[in-house]
Amino acid sequence: MCCSRLLLFFTCLILILHLFAPTLAQLVPYSCSDKGNYTSNSTYRANLNTVLTSMSSNTKISYGFYNLSVGENSDKVNAIALCRGDIGTDECRSCVNTSSQDLLQKCPYQKEAIIYDTKCMVRYSNRYIFGLLEASPFPFTSVLNASDVDAFTQVLGPLLERLKKLAAAGNSTRKFAAGKETAQDFQTIHALLMCTPDLDELDCKSCLEQCTAAVFSSCCYGRQGARYLSPSCQLRYETYTFYDPTAEAPPPSLLPPSTRRTKGKESKPSRTTIVIVVLTIGFALLIVSNFVLYLRVRKSRQKVKCEAKHEISSVHESFIRYDFGTIGVATDNFSEVNKLGEGGFGAVYKGKLQNGLEIAVKRLSMGSSQGNIEFENEVLLLARLQHRNLLSIMGFCLEGNERLLIYEFMPNASLDHFLFDPIKQVQLNWEKRHKIIEGIARGLLYLHEDSRHRIIHRDLKASNILLDAYMNPKISDFGTARLLDRTENNTMRIIGTYGYMPPEYAQCGTFSSKSDVFSFGVLILEIVSGQKNSSFPEGLVSYAWENWRQGTPLNLVDPTLMVNSTIQILRSIHIGLLCVQENVNDRPTTASVVLMLGSESITLAAPKRPPFLMHTSSTGPDMLSRSSYQSSNNNVQASANDASITELYPR
Template identity: 60%
Template sequence: MMRSLGEVEDEISTVESLQIDLGTIRAATDNFSDSRKLGQGGFGAVYTGQLSNRLDIAVKRLSSNSSQGEVEFKNEVVLLARLQHRNLVRLLGFCLEGVERLLIYEFLPNSSLDQIIIDPVKRANLFWDKRHKIIMGVARGLLYLHEDSRLRIIHQDLKVSNILLDSDMNPKISDFGMARLFDLNQTQAETNRIVGTYGYMAPEYAMHGNFSIKSDVFNFGVLVLETVSGQSNNLFRMGDDLEVLISYVWKNWKEGSISNIIEPPISSGSSIEIERCIHIGLLCVQENVARWPTMASVLLMLNSHSVTLQVPSRPAFFMHGGIESDMSSMQDYNLRVSEIERSSSKSNLISKNETSMTEPYPR
């Protein structure tokens, strides 16, 4: 039976060895000095610091008035203390003293993937070899969560802002506050508590509350298309048309206009490899949920060019271009998200990809 990690808060006692006293963190961050602040988000601020052994750290300081942050805090500690993989962010410790709730992570100097994608200068230096490394690393991290760890984890909020990058541009999946723990023989579940980010939530989850390990596959597909195209997964104007990234990629792929999807910084990469990644991304966001691959299949397709790829069907929430669109499923999706936002406005269960918010570490 599936249980929310927020329901196992008593397990935090099993990770007491990771507890760090508040004085140590105050010293490391110059008492949470503004000069040390990396970013500010809905659940608190993130600071950089250095421990006495000269280890660089990132400290997430949850705001005292965030009840949802309390749940996410416990989820993060309990889960990351039990998982180890080179493509998952490493939790170094936590602090619970008075009103302070602090999460201490390894410091990753290249911030998050979304901060690179929205910055024209940084994006121009993100050549294909780096983008391919990011895609492969995220795929390996997800496969570990779904099949290779001693737990079965559904992340539920995989997106470019939750992919952190180390000094060698190796990706680390972060933000496990919304994750769900499955039994190893469990494949799917239902919930009335919808959490995630608008534009990333799989359709059957956003509209019906049904989720499975393939919900993460949909998110991964969106992330792949964003990484290849350098475009965020939201509405953008292309000439006179208002486009959604997934629809824009699908139309150009169908027409054989791959060059319209690929931005100049990666045009010198392997065209076969780039096209294959786009193809795999589209397989992950198809309208037909039953045809979505597992992460094991995705990694096999990414690793071996001898594996024949199926022809994807059109993506979920497909827009034909311009304002006049086949919007029935999109309207249902938007109505569902609106209902969730109204019922969850006080607890911030839905986050909306606000590019004005700088938060390079987990919420």
């Protein structure tokens, strides 16, 4: 009797949810950030009112996208409004106005907030948000699974893939696509995808790939309808019409405003929904069995909550979101026995998953705003990077205040554990050291020229070079990295480690690929000498230069090296000194460094004096002293003990 009542209850619940599924999809999610607050009578609030009023009253929102900035410095407000591509100007303005007022009420004192109406999105922040990819979509899904999940998915997958390409290929005024496909049981799947038009095609595609990956993840697989929302893109699909059907055709590159619809209310549940309800009654037992199966799947997901595989970047690397409990078990609750080390933003632990795979887990310090930014930055960058000389990130965990990065485990730890240890350094013969130098150079070349984006690491040093079981080097720790969209860039805040920074970066905040070349030159000299840069009173670079100038460069070589490759060692010292020259234009490019390391037939130029030399009778007063270098810029944040300081900007 009890079981019968339970089955009857579930059947009725499912029927009700079928009827109200469109209503559930109309919920208006919003988010208030804790990254800063303002007061009601502040300049920031006045600027915020101006921005939101301007957007909602602007008569030029012809294509559903608007961005605006008002104010200066800490009171500057950056705002974005994005309307769905199938609605007209009047409806867009009305949605933006309503959403703006709702957002002010829901987030009355937060400097950063976002709201997602079904027809528009409004967002504002005190940080720069234009043209930046910010994905990590979160889902709002139906509780109902398709009656035939495999058949449903076989139709949904190609539909989303087709619309993703159409939306990403849009222009600077609209990146939007809508379409439908017929599925089983008389159903038609309707889908809509869009990005903020200030993204380029690759970033839009990457954002939508994360949404589509979430659709087919273990937490959301087989649902009859869902919305996936992020600041940079959105995805929605349903088994009923929820957009203007005339938008299904690919839009022209520039659609005249006169042809846009000024009204376009979402369709009410169609006859298809009624048919679904009737069929549900007829197949009540089948639905109940599906619901029981759903409960079992949900129970198993409590062990690994949403291990979502995100196909990120053009190579579609498997990328998993892990449950905190899973990582806790793998690391024995982050025990001290499993701790591999600790840096400026948290500790690194060794772990072992249930399938036997060994992992390294970086647990970012809780309550650190810098750690949060590093988390976002490192995940964003590493998920896109694939190279044999870069550390592979396997996934991440984000639950409450916990932020974890999960990497492939490197059994030989970092280069500094071998290089600067009097006992272990004998394991690094010259052949292995030269192999490490070449591997680091190839990894840098990929970052600077061969990856989708030009990436500057900005904190290259021995502790950030990890070694696999075969002593192959892998560049790690991208929390300080920056994307570069031109030859060089500037920053107001200097980060990194003293002794590895080039002068133009330490003094003026100017960084380029030549900044990493300088750090690489210091690293070459450390690998040759087996000594830290900071071990020399005048600095390793100064010591190497003086010996080179005096014709005694072999004084620099690690005495534990027993080699016949003196010429190759001298050539490596030569290349290292070329990399650390003071003038940026005198330093070789990363591509040139790779060629010079790989071929002894290439003639090397004579190195010029490096910076940071102490004032001596031989150097003269024209050279920059170490003390003046360290105090030349009040904005410099660097450490003398090799601990990295991360900038407060993710890109």
